[in-house]
Structure formats: C-alpha cells, structure tokens
Amino acid sequence: MTTYKVEIERKKCTSCGNCVDECPEFFKLDENGIxxxxESERTGDNDKLEMADSGCCLDAALGCPVMCIHVYEDGEEIS
Ligand code: SF4
Known part of the structure; x- marks a missing residue:
C-alpha cells in the first residue's frame, strides 16, 4: 500500500496562508501565524505527518511560494 508523508519546514514559512486556503483539512496557521x-509530529522546526492519501496536501505544496511544504510518496519526494 502506498504511504504518503507531508512535511513543513516551518522556519521558511512566510505566513501567506495559501496552504490553509488550498487544504484546510490538514493545514492551519498556529498562534504565531506559522x-x-x-495532528502532526514536530521534529525540530518541522511538522511531519504520515497518511494513506495525500489528498489536498499536494495542492498546498504547489501553492506555497517558498516551497517549504514537501510531499513524499513511498519515501520519494513528489513535491
Ligand atoms: S503556503 Fe507556505 S509560506 Fe504560505 S503559510 Fe503555507 S507553508 Fe507558510
């Protein structure tokens, strides 16, 4: 079965909100606007979440102006 992982490099986030507009099911801005x-795990400055279906996360990644959202399919980066 294919597994997906999504990661945000939160240090690079500019708080534009595009990811929330594209994919509110998975993304939100925290109290600092990042x-x-x-429901992700935080490792250092990054949030990581594994899922069975990447859903709208790919749209969120493609819409991020600083490309700090990464989507992996079976360990291989697809965005
Ligand atoms: S689209 Fe990228 S820069 Fe904009 S809020 Fe989301 S993660 Fe941050």
Whole structure:
C-alpha cells in the first residue's frame, strides 16, 4: 500500500496562508501565524505527518511560494 508523508519546514514559512486556503483539512496557521500540519509530529522546526492519501496536501505544496511544504510518496519526494 502506498504511504504518503507531508512535511513543513516551518522556519521558511512566510505566513501567506495559501496552504490553509488550498487544504484546510490538514493545514492551519498556529498562534504565531506559522503553518502547522494538524495532528502532526514536530521534529525540530518541522511538522511531519504520515497518511494513506495525500489528498489536498499536494495542492498546498504547489501553492506555497517558498516551497517549504514537501510531499513524499513511498519515501520519494513528489513535491
Ligand atoms: S503556503 Fe507556505 S509560506 Fe504560505 S503559510 Fe503555507 S507553508 Fe507558510
């Protein structure tokens, strides 16, 4: 079964909100206005979440102006 992982490099986030507009199911801005992956694990400055279907996360990644959202399919980066 294919597995997906999504990661946000929160240090690079400019708080534009595009990811929340594209994919509110998974993304929100935290109290400091930085993008946060709902129910994710935080490692250092990055949020990581594994999922069975990347859903709208790919749209969020493509819409990020600083390309700080990464989507992996079976360990390989697809965005
Ligand atoms: S689209 Fe990128 S820069 Fe904009 S809020 Fe989301 S993670 Fe941050």
């Amino acid at each position: 993008s946060h992956l709902k």
